[in-house]
Amino acid sequence: MKINLQRIGTVHRLPDETCRLDLDRKFAEGLLGVEPGMRLDVLYWMHELSEEKRRQLQCHPRGDRSRPIRGVFALRSPMRPNPIGVTTVEVLEVDGTTLRVSGLDAEDGSPVIDLKMARS
DSSP, X not given: OOOOOOOOEEEEEOTTSOEEEEEOGXXXXXXXXXXXXXXXXXXXXXXXXXXXXXXXOEEXXXXXXXXXXXXXXXXXXXXXSSOEEEXXXXXXXXXXXXXXXXXXXXXXXXXXXXXXXXXX
């Protein structure tokens, strides 16, 4: 089975610690109902994670060597076979296919692969 992921946009970190998500115009219809104040889960590809780190399946939680090693599936570690990050953000502004959000921990330039309404 082949799996195809499609970039729907790109993360741009802003000087005020917020982020701008620039989505491809072909996904504009999917933003219907997205409004300031709403909480979204942003799924993004951790594009700067090396192939070596992607093969690491165990690590100390938060890099704290005083804590016992655990498997990556029992952690929120960035080290994983498929480096998909997910962060719940607050939507601050919506302007066409551009969203300004707070709380995103993605690196500048990270590909956005999906947006979902966050669970309350």
